[in-house]
Amino acid sequence: MAAAAPALPTFLRPRPRPPPPFPSSTPPLHRRRPPPSRLHPARPAVPLSPVSAVEKTKGAAAAADEVQLEGMPSEFYDEEWQANQRERTKEWHAYRQKEEAEEEAKSSEYREIGMRMKAYPQEEVCKARVLVSSFIRAGEDVEKVSQCFIWTLTNLNR
The missing domain is CATH 1.20.5 (Single alpha-helices involved in coiled-coils or other helix-helix interfaces)
Incomplete structure (x- = not known):
């Protein structure tokens, strides 16, 4: 009688074979086709005709006079209200610049103190x-x- 071979440790045992690949009727998930485009590849998009800047401004001014934007308050179309808003915006920017200048002054003061401390x-x-x-x-x-x-x-x- 032949002696049985000693069992091999798991790291020396041969690995099991991987499962067979997908059948040819179903493609693997990682090889899906991209979704079809709305534009047909044989038919290019129709280019728009060029419009001059003068025509754009004339059309925009006429459209603005005729159509009001939905959801906008009536004050939005008032010139005085618009001027008031622009004035408030200018004041806000001036205030913000003043605050930024104060912050910059503080940081430069701290930098100066730090430089003095090095001595x-x-x-x-x-x-x-x-x-x-x-x-x-x-x-x-x-x-x-x-x-x-x-x-x-x-x-x-x-």
Whole structure:
């Protein structure tokens, strides 16, 4: 009698064969055709006739006089309201530019402070940062305590 061969570890065993490919009647999923185009490939799209800029503006002005946009309030067509809106927009832009200038001034000031701090020894700068952060935290704590105190006073009076 022949001795049986020892069993092989799983990593040395031959792999099972993959399943047979799809039958030829059904294509695999990854080889689907793209959806058909609305335009027929043999028939090119009809190009539009060129329109001059003068004709565009004349047509747009006439169309604007005749047709009002749906859903737009009646004020939209009022010239005085439009002028008022443009004025408000100018004021808003001026305000925004002022705010941006203030932010830029603050950041440049912080940059200047940072540049000055480079002249000092690193240990002193670290101690100063710790001190400033403790001041900030103390202010936050004072604010929390004062809010709790005010809440307590308002609820005691009820």
